[in-house]
Amino acid sequence: MKKKEFSMELNGKKLSAEFSDLVENAHGSVLLKYGNTVILATAVISKEEKDADYLPLTVDYEEKFYASGQILGGNFNKREGKPSDEAILSGRVVDRTIRPLFDQWIRNEIQVVITILSIDQDDPDVLGVVAASLALGVSKIPFAGPVSAVRIGKHKTDGMEINPTYTERENENFEIDLIACGKDENINMIELGGDEAGESVIVDALKKASEEIEKINLWQKAVIAEIGVPKLKLTAPVMPEEIKNLFTTKIEPKLENFVMSGIPGGSKIGEIMDLWMKLANEKYPDIKSSFAEHLFEEKVDTMIHEQVLKNNKRADGRGIDEIRPLFAQAGGISPILHGSGIFYRGGTHILTALTLGGPSDAQIINGMEESNLTKRFMHHYNFPPYSTGETGKMGNTNRRMIGHGALAEKALLPVIPKNSIFPYTVRLVSEAMSSNGSTSMGSVCASTIALMDGGVPIKAPVAGIASGLMMDKKGNYKVLTDIQGPEDHYGDMDFKVAGTKNGVTAIQMDVKVAGVPIPALTEAFEKAKTARLKILEVILKEIAEPRKDISSNAPKILVIKINLDQIGGVIGSGGKTIKEIKEKTGADIDIEDDGTVYCTGKDGSAEKAKAIIEEMTHEYKAGEKFEGTVTKTTDFGAFVKIGQGDTEGLVHISEIAPFRVEKVESLLKAGDKVPVMVKGVDERDRISLSIKQADPDWAKRKTNTTSPRPPLN
Incomplete structure (x- = not known):
């Protein structure tokens, strides 16, 4: 094997890149190691162009079970299947x-494959x-890199950490978890989860990230300069x-009237585009229509x-910082739903439905990165074709839907109550009913309304907004608040920020340029906060706080705590006992390792299950009184069942009455209801009961209704 290794130190740990002939047919490849985490990146470009009107770039992120030293999968299939949500998000x-x-005009297919060979504490x-940047950089594939990424973590009471491990990120006091990517001191990708983090904290984290990114980029440049091969000369x-x-004679004179029509959405732009494409195809049928389409897109982009930048004018007529009309509705769909929310921001309309379930409804995640993880809060996002007035396939969940759903979930997670306060599994589904810009942030708003409508005691309401950027080649820029469709399509940045009135809970940024300077992002943060607070006002005007009670159609969860040595008794041999309780009551029962028992059900089933388990695990103490049922009599006394379970105690013949009883059967028989009091519990958990201490007159009354009282000795 021929190989060459390069390394640098990153946060006190070795980052090494190994180039070899292991994947010699790929146009670029590298084994990157950090700690005990090892990944392989490959890059390949096709010989022929694809007949497409877009850059045919594919990034695949391949998780391997062996990377975590586990044999995973189901009982009948141990191969890796479709990508996990985590793999899709990482890709x-x-x-x-x-x-x-x-270059966006490239039509040769480019595929980058990231394969995880080993995973330890470093993500x-x-x-x-x-x-990916290294594999592309050393290859013949034209690429304007290098570009690098770094993770910045911060605890609420500590400073910033560079590339914190999984363990360090699990801390409850974690304030931000930031992934930032960039080059040339600009940022071109952001993913952030925060616990109501301040904007200034995030800006400082971005500055720190940029410093580390440039160190890695400098290292990459040295590697590429030494072993990189000449780039392909593709012809634009x-x-x-x-x-x-x-176009100049027939379309350009009237283009502004359509593009800057003052009408929301892209209908007027689409109208003149259809006119242009028809004209071009009729006039020059032998010229590929892609030329006409590309020219149109270029001209509209320039005009917007x-x-x-020059006139502070937006295509729909709004001011630079103006938010479109807002609307919020809590509930009103159907009482069957456990909660619902509708949110409008201009032409973006979202419906979110809430469903509450018990602990057994939680999602179990068992993969390379996370094993046996119980996920009790889920947000799912759907983007049907009718939301944009188009036809298309239904039922398919694509990468975009998974990404948007995860972003909204990340934004809401910090305000979801802890399991000890609200032990429900929570599922939100956001349906994009109409789309004209940032349905993901609309989903955050509609989800907040649905949670409050459903009586979920969230920490604080969350809202989100998308900001945009128009920037020229000289670096002049304007930040736009609440971008709509054309501004998203032709603009240079989609900057989504969600949070509460106190701080940021999630950020996602994508760009169409090489990067955005941090001062522009700082300005975008300020404008996003102002917009977020306005949206929160509208939400709180509709529903000021979570409803006091959950829906009557939602299951009730009752929680009890039992001793660890009682868990086996409640479960029973082979699960027999707990199964019988479930069948008898109709409730679901979940038992945690710490002895916490959740009884989930409707129509009183949870109460019934709780009563049975409480009785089964009740620790009897002297002086407690019950009404019991005689199950068996003997010469020396009677066995009496107490409580809701099968617990029995012995009433000795001397404890039946305050006078001498010659024969137990003279006063007691199986099936009799009798008052009893616990005398004591011995070391073998045998319970001694007394009727005479519970009710001294019981035997006297019983004797008077059956036979003459026996003489006293």
Whole structure:
């Protein structure tokens, strides 16, 4: 094997890149190691162009079970299957970072594959960006890198950490978990989860991240300079003069009226585009329609940028910082739903439905990165084709849906009550009913409304907004608040920020340029906060606080605590006892390792199950009184069942009455209801009961109704 290794120190730990002939047919490959986490990145470009009107870049992020030293999967299939949500999200981090650094006119297929070979305490998602950049950088594939990524963590009481481990990130006091990517002191990708973090804290973290990123980029440049190969000389398509002249004479004079129409959405732009495409195809049928389409997109892009930068004008007529009309509705769909929320921001309309379940409804995640993880809060996002007035396949969950759902989930997670306060499994489903910009942030708002409508005692309401950026080649820029469709499509940044009135809970940023300067992001934070507070006002006007009670259609969860040595008794041999309780009551029963028992059910089933388990695990003490049922009589006394379970105690013949009883059967028989009091419990947990101490007159009354009282001795 031929190989060459390069290394640098990153936060006191060795980061090494090994180049070899292991994957010699790939156009670029690297083994990147950090601690005991090892990943392989490969890059390949096709020989032929693809007949497409977009950059055909694919990023695959491959998790391998063996990487964690486990044999995973089901009983009948031990192979890796479709990508996990975590793999899709990690792949999107790489894709969103490297995509802006290719010439967008390239039509050769480019595939980057990140394969996780070994995983330890260091998360491979950040390494995936660096490895992809190196594999592309040393290859013949045209790429405007290098680009690097770093994770910055911060606890509420401590300073910042560079690339914190999984263990360090699990701390409850973690304030931010930031992934930032970039080059040339600019940032081009952000993923952040925060616990109501302050904007200034996040800006400081971005500055720290940028410092570390530039160190890694400098190292990458040295590696690429030493072993990189010459880049392919791909020829950019040349726009036919006939198409340019036709557009200039027939379309350009009226373009502004359509693009800057003052009408929300892209309908007017689509209208003139259809007119242009028809004209171009009729006039020059032998010229590929992609030229006409590309020219149109270029002209509209230029116009939208210039109008914002020079005239402070937006396509729909709003001011630079103006939010579209807002609407919020809590409930009102159906009493069957446990909670619902509707949120409008202009032409973006979201419906979110809430469902509450018991602990057994939680999702079990068993994968390379997370094993036997119980997930009790879920947010799922759907984007049906009718939301944009189009037809298409239904039922498929694509990477975008998973990414948007995860972003909203991340934004809401910090305000979800702890299990000890609200032991329910919580599932939210956001349906994008109409889309004209940032349905993911609309989903955050509608989800907050649904949670409050459903009586979930959230810590604080959360809202989200998307900001945009128009920037020219000289670096002049304007930050736009609440971007709509055309501004998202033609703009340079999609900057989504969600949070409470106190701070930020989630950020996601994508760009179409090489990067955004931190001062522009600082300004975007300020504007996003102002907008967020306005949205929260609308939400709180509709529903000021979570409803006092959950829906009557939601299951009730009752919680009790039992001793650890009682768990086996409640479960029973082979689960027999707990199964019988479930069948008898209709409730679901979940028992934690610490002895916490959750009884979940409707129509009184939870109460019944709780009563049975409490009785089974009740520790009897002297002086407690019960009404019991005689199960058996003997010469020396009677056995009496007490409580709701099968607990029995012995009433000795001397404890039946305050006078001498010659024969037990003269006063007691099986099935009799009798008052008893616990005398004591011996070391073998045998319970001694007394009727005469519970009710001294019981035997006298019983004797008077049956036979003459026997003489006293």
